[in-house]
Amino acid sequence: MNAEPxxxxxxxxxxxxxxxxxxPAxxxxxxxxxxxxxxxxLAIGRRPWDQQKWVEEARDMIQAKGDLDENVLQRFSERLYYHQGDIEQExxxxxxxGLLNRNKNFPKNIAFYLSISPSDFGPVMEFLSKNSLFDEEYGWRRVIIEKPFGYDLDSAQAxxxxxSQYLTEQQIYRIDHYLGKxxxxxxxxFRFANVMLEPLWNRNYIDHIQFTHSETIGIESRGEYYDSAGALRDMLQSHLLQLLTLMAMxxxxxxxxxxxxDEKVKVLKSIRPIPKEAVHGHxxxxxxxxxxINGEKVKSYLQEEHIPATSVTETYAAMKLYIDNWRWRGVPFYLRTGKRMxxxxxxxxxxxRHPPLQFFRDTQVQCMNPNWVLLGIQxxxxxxxxxxxxxPGLEMNTRVSSLDASFRNSDEKTIDAYEDLLLDVLKGDRSLFLRFDEVEHAWRVVEPILQTWAIERDYIATYPAGSWGPEDSxxxxxxEAQSWRxxxxxxGK
Incomplete structure (x- = not known):
């Protein structure tokens, strides 16, 4: 798949x-x-910058991320343009x-990246459509939308x-940068190119699967946004459910x-709905x-800027899901995320699952650890x-040993997720972007939890910053034998 200018x-x-x-990407x-x-x-901004000022700003953005190659920077600077405008004004x-039609330097294929508030998505697209900027008569038009896509099921559908009044599904690239990692x-x-594990990848051999995304940072300067969103919307509904689909599909x-x-959507459709009365069990x-944290005292969530003293917004969320299909029936999937962990x-x-222990009944091997397969994402x-x-030795004692495969050799540099995804937009490869039915079914999974938590405003459990979260989870x-990994x-190592 070739990328076009x-x-x-x-x-x-x-x-x-x-x-x-x-x-930087x-x-x-x-x-x-x-x-x-x-x-x-082509950068769109309100600030009264000229071309030179924008190039200088872009240079600072790139320099903050590492080394600059002056030759590449010169080539890159020639690609940069700045258009001053207020996105709320037609x-x-x-x-x-006028600029895009008049200036022959701009290729007719256009990708619009909406790095703006979700509340502005609709109005901006309406203005773009009114000015015929989505017409594909002379080249393709693609629109990249950052999450969150909606606040709940109703707002996502709205x-x-x-x-969809302005764009076809093929033109929409809903970006979840987590999938670009x-x-x-x-x-x-790992799953589909190695036949060794595939026969074991089912309810007969797997006891349970856990997904953890933990952060040591707090909410930083995002107080207003975070207090209206919370950990469930911010991480579980999007990133971790996406990981679950990849593992289970x-x-x-x-x-x-x-x-x-298609396969990811089938997984989401197969997740057992959580009845309202069972939310606390799930x-x-x-x-x-x-x-x-790291030897420094940190304040509580309620002491952060722009957080009301009565807030019950969660900074830690965990849930248990079941996938009711042939492969996974009865296997619990545990997902958790938290800040200040x-x-x-x-x-x-x-x-x-544990192996049958009868073979070891006459030895000192009382209870062996189960086998684990661990994937480190970041x-x-x-x-x-x-x-x-x-x-080693005369006694029949056991220990756990691990077979390690590093994903990256020491001489191979990491690639930021956005590099992958921005290139995929140029290629028209939508495999790592979200289709609307994926977004919709992910909201359906968490909707009963969101609705229950929205009503329960009196109390929320707490956990000390720097811990692994609340014990009660x-x-x-x-x-009894299951616990967070x-x-x-x-x-013991």
Whole structure:
């Protein structure tokens, strides 16, 4: 699939996402010579900047992320343009249409990146459509939308209804940067390119699967947004449910985008609905209190800026799901995410069933640890298989040993998720972007939890900052022997 030259139009180009992710990612694509010849990057912003000022700003954004190659920077700078305009005023779009039609430097293929508030998606698209900027008479038009896509099921459906007045589903690229991470894509390779584990990948051998995304940071300057969203919307409904679909799905017919996404939707459709009266048995929420992180005392969530003293917004959310299909019937899937936790990491932990113990009944081996397959997504990218082995010596004692496969060799650099995804937009490869029915069914999964928590405003559990979350979340587990797996290292090491 070849990338064609295009004009990348970035709304919100002077904002945080552009500064931290988009501009450095586009520059690194240019370093790797992956940006097609003639590609242009047109920034839309309110600030009264000229061309030179925008190039200087872009240079600062890139420099903050590492080394600069002056030759590449010169080539990259020639791609940059700035268009001053207020996205709430129609004049901005009339002038933009005139600029794109008049200036022969801009390729006719256009990708619009909406790095803006979700409440602005609809109005911006309406203005773009009014000014014929979605017409594909002379080249393709694609629109990249950042999450969150809606606030709940109703708002997601309303937003979809509005934007589908202007765009076809093929033109919409709903970005979940988590799916651009190399290790997430490696999950697909791990599962479908290695026949060794496939016969074991089912309810007969797997006891349960855990997904953990923990952060040591708090809410930083996002108080107003975060207090209206919470951990369930921010992470579980999007990133972790996506990981679950990749781990649980059937092998797709091919790696072609629609085949892959069809299988992910089948998983979401197969998740057992949570009845309102069973929410507390399937979900747990909590809020971080005061504590210590990396030796420094940190304040509680309620002491953060822009957080009301009565807030019961969760900074920790966990849930238990079942997938009612032939492969996974009866296997619990545990998902958790939290801020101000003991360690920042994303992991998938697959716990296998205990072997029959009769073979060891006359030995000192009382109870062996189950086998685990561990996938580190970030910051450590690895695959580990834990096995029980006999310790050297005359006694019949065992210990856990792990087979480690690092995803990356020491001389191979990491690639930011946005580099992958921005390039996929140029290629028209939608496999790592979300189709609307995926978004819709993910909202259906969490809707009963959101509705129940919205009513219960009197109390929320707390956990000390710097811990692994609230002890009471253990009540989600089906068996006494199950517990949260927080380390990629075997216990006792």
């Amino acid at each position: 295009c004009t990348y139009v970035i709304f919100g180009a002077t904002g945080n996402l552009s500064r931290i992710k988009l501009m 586009l520059y690194h694509l240019d370093v790797a010579r992956q940006l097609p010849e003639g590609t242009r990057i 004049q901005c779009y009339t002038d933009l249409a 937003l979809q209804k509005r934007i 190399g290790m997430v894509q490696n999950v697909l390779v 059937e092998p797709p017919v091919s790696m072609e985008a629609e085949s892959l996404r 979900a747990f929420r909590a809020q971080y209190g005061k504590g210590t 003991a360690k920042a990491q994303s992991t998938i932990s697959i716990c296998f 910051p450590e990218e690895c695959i580990r298989i834990e096995m029980t082995v006999k310790e 253990r009540r989600l587990f089906d068996k 927080s380390s990629l290292i075997p216990e």
